[in-house]
Amino acid sequence: MSTFYVITFLLFLAATYLATPQFISIFEEGKALVKNYKGVLIPQGIGIIFPIFYLAWSALFGLIFGKFPMDIFLILLAVFSASFIGFIDDMLGARNVLGFKGHFGKLLQGKLTTGGLKAISGLLAAFVISAVIAPDAIFEVILNTLVIALFTNLFNLLDLRPGRSIKFFLILFIVFLLGLAFGQKLSYALPYLPLVGIILGYFPYDLSAKCMMGDAGSNVIGMSMGILAASAFEVYTKILILILLIAVHIYTEKYSLTDLINKNRFLSFLDELGR
DSSP states (O other): OHHHHHHHHHHHHHHHHHHHHHHHHHHHHTTOEEEOTTSOEEEBOGGGHHHHHHHHHHHHHHHHHSOOOHHHHHHHHHHHHHHHHHHHHHHHOOSSSOHHHHHHHHHHTTOOOHHHHHHHHHHHHHHHHHHHHSTTOHHHHHHHHHHHHHHHHHHHHHTTSTTHHHHHHHHHHHHHHHHHHHTTOGGGGGGGHHHHHHHHHHHHHHHTTSOBOHHHHHHHHHHHHHHHHHHHSOHHHHHHHHHHHHHHHHHHHHSOHHHHHHHSHHHHHHHHTTO
16 A cells, blocks of 8 residues: 555646646636735635645545545545635735734734634644544643644744745654654554645745745645644654744744744755755
8 A cells, every 4th residue: 555655646746736837827817916025926825736636635545445544534634624724814814913922812802813713723623633533532632732733833934935834844744754764653654645745746836936825735734744743653752842832933922933044054045945
């Protein structure tokens, strides 16, 4: 079965690469354009291609093997819910309210923002998925919920420059693979390979600033990494991950990740690589 994952990784990488220009055209015709960091109008929300193509891959899996494992179903649920939540913010969201503090502050004032809706919906999705992963362990359900939710938001925070969020995703996925290989749990990562291929197929268009995946895409890659961490790693590893995630979010409430990256020569080099 591992051969199937490798073959479909390559197949869906090529398919996404060929299909992305069609999605860009749809968004351009629909005037779903926003200014990027350079002030250039480009399509935003192209990340909806991720769940659509993962659905196609899942259908292919079911057609060939005649079954549908729970781990694939969870990833499919995650990518669709995450992308839907993000797409609402991409299309309707205002940018005058930012950060957890800003959105939850508005909620306390009785005003619902798209960012607040995204945070609440993302937390609920993370909880439902966590309850399936560890149904009999309340502490682990809470732990997994926080890990998944904060991973999802982390990739939103990173997605401010072309290719940045996907670069971090690829590096993190490799780190996770090494950790899983050490623990002899590489099988946990197999259902994510087609999704990685889909994201890689889209990657050149994001890197060249021809479009933005938006929250419709960054939510998907963040939640998928959160689910992989929640399902594959031991409790103490997840606690360490959660501490790191909380530290990053506290930092970003006060400081800019872009400024931090620009001030570090190595991080700046990685950030600019390929643009």
